Amino acid sequence: MKLLSKGLLQSSLMAILVMNTTISYSCTTVFSNDKGSNKVVARTVDLYISDTPLLVTNPRGSQHNGETGKNSLTWNTRFGNLVVTAFHTSTATDGINEKGLAVHLLYLSGTEYPNIDKTKPKISNGMWAQYVLDHYATVNEALEGIKDLQVIATKINNKTWPLHLALEDRSGDSAIIEFIKGKMKIYHGSQYQVMTNEPAYNIQLSNLKRYQGFGGKLPLPGDPDPLSRFVRAAAYLKTSPSSNNNLEAIANVLSVIRTTMTPFGAVDTSGNKTEDAWATRWVSVADITNNIYYFNSTTAPNIIWIDLNKINFNEGAPLLSIDPTKINLQGDVTSKLVP
Numbered sequence: 001m002k003l004l005s006k007g008l009l010q011s012s013l014m015a016i017l018v019m020n021t022t023i024s025y026s027c028t029t030v031f032s033n034d035k036g037s038n039k040v041v042a043r044t045v046d047l048y049i050s051d052t053p054l055l056v057t058n059p060r061g062s063q064h065n066g067e068t069g070k071n072s073l074t075w076n077t078r079f080g081n082l083v084v085t086a087f088h089t090s091t092a093t094d095g096i097n098e099k100g101l102a103v104h105l106l107y108l109s110g111t112e113y114p115n116i117d118k119t120k121p122k123i124s125n126g127m128w129a130q131y132v133l134d135h136y137a138t139v140n141e142a143l144e145g146i147k148d149l150q151v152i153a154t155k156i157n158n159k160t161w162p163l164h165l166a167l168e169d170r171s172g173d174s175a176i177i178e179f180i181k182g183k184m185k186i187y188h189g190s191q192y193q194v195m196t197n198e199p200a201y202n203i204q205l206s207n208l209k210r211y212q213g214f215g216g217k218l219p220l221p222g223d224p225d226p227l228s229r230f231v232r233a234a235a236y237l238k239t240s241p242s243s244n245n246n247l248e249a250i251a252n253v254l255s256v257i258r259t260t261m262t263p264f265g266a267v268d269t270s271g272n273k274t275e276d277a278w279a280t281r282w283v284s285v286a287d288i289t290n291n292i293y294y295f296n297s298t299t300a301p302n303i304i305w306i307d308l309n310k311i312n313f314n315e316g317a318p319l320l321s322i323d324p325t326k327i328n329l330q331g332d333v334t335s336k337l338v339p
Helices: 008-017 125-135 138-146 199-209 226-238 244-262
Strands: 024-034 038-045 053-059 064-067 073-074 081-085 093-096 101-106 163-168 176-182 181-188 280-287 292-297 304-309
Touching: 008 093, 024 101, 024 163, 024 226, 024 244, 024 292, 038 093, 038 101, 038 244, 053 125, 064 101, 064 125, 073 125, 081 125, 093 125, 101 125, 125 138, 125 163, 138 163, 138 176, 138 181, 199 226, 244 280
Parallel strands: none
Antiparallel strands: 024 038, 038 280, 053 081, 064 073, 081 093, 093 101, 101 163, 163 176, 176 181, 280 292, 292 304
8 A cells, every 4th residue: 555645644634624624703813013113913803693892991990700600700900901892791802901911812613621620710711801901911921820710611692602812912922822622722922923713723833834935835815714814814914014103003914904804795615614704793903002992893984993091990980881883983982982
């Protein structure tokens, strides 16, 4: 019997992994951390329905709990922050705090959280991002602080969401955190600038090497599959020019993230085993150098932003919010936040 060459065997294994990919909640993050002094991160949310986002502020001293029922973790906010909540719940899918730490929750169907010690406090994965923003100023602090956190999947909008997490800070540091086969897997370093969904991150990195610009020969894929979006974002980020100011940095990262957006009615032609090509519902950009958070709903014509430097995060200050999907909003809407 003729044995496969090492290269052919690797290609065959990759093909098997790719063909078994599934997707339910498609999102992309792109972190521009080496193109000038401004550190900015963009993300998309692609979903089969609107997640009815709200922009919500949390002043220092705000009380939160892990929302897992009995024996939930409880805490008070250390650093004021702005988050995007989903489905009119306290679930925070995205956000930035006053110290310039940004956090993003994305779907990963292969997620397996560890077995839980029922005697210790627990936290819902829907509150995971909020906990990080409330407590930590840097990626290093966050990784140290959450290493023993008991994260479990709970139902949000009548669905259990397997999630992984990306985080970035003002220094340009970043990390990707996944739970694979019950173990926390961390990819820590400024080189981890792109995240999408399935499959696990190590497979994403291996797949990237098959494409031009990363050691391979394949041209850029154009379909909305998460593997393809990862390759496209990584490729365009690599050739993105340096920025001279924050506006250029925002324009550059938006030009990259827009190549990963999925139009309404799109069909995934990748041949992978996907549920659908879910449409992009919104796009955000966190300018973590200047603490400004930009938001664009794909059903509204304008980009809006909130300047965290203008928000009262002192203990006792009210929680404020705004519906960012309203079509009459434009520009700086910080003053339009209401209790």
